[in-house]
Amino acid sequence: MSTDAPVFDPALPHRCSPRVAVRPEPFGALVYHFGTRRLSFLKTPQLVEVVSGLERHPSVHAAIEAAGVEEAQRPAYLRALAGLAANGTIEERP
Template sequence: MATATQDTAGLGSARLRLASSVSVRPEAFGALLYDFRTRKLMFLKTPRLAAVVDLMDGALTVDHCLDAGGAPPGERAALLAVLDHLLGIGMLRHAPTPKD
């Protein structure tokens, strides 16, 4: 599993999804993520970040989610760092590889 300190360069090709224990509550500022297993609460502080996380169902790569969520090139490094952190604390998980 990735950690929050790992280089995020390879994260763009990963397929991620929310952990099954995590619930999302949309808010005007972005969203709240709550993990019922660990009782961790995370604030997604922008609507763009919330949109990107909302797209992560395991079918699309992180890069595709960033594109579909409207992430401009100048924000991608910061968004990847947040996604890497969410992966590191277990709120995001790697999705199973799709079978052809």
């Protein structure tokens, strides 16, 4: 089965899409994608820290590490980030 969507690889560098606005909130953040006009939620401040830190790190794994995400929580964060990649909120850096 062929798909047009790239596979999310957390070993690669990523960034928040330039077409996305992130508005911090007490619970985490609201994320608006100007291309798809889709509103999403980042449900924890730590996830906001990971997403906003992607640009500064050589991989998604490094951004998760830098944000201090506990080892037991990392699979859940990777699933959340894969979903954000699938909907265009984050993207692989060129």
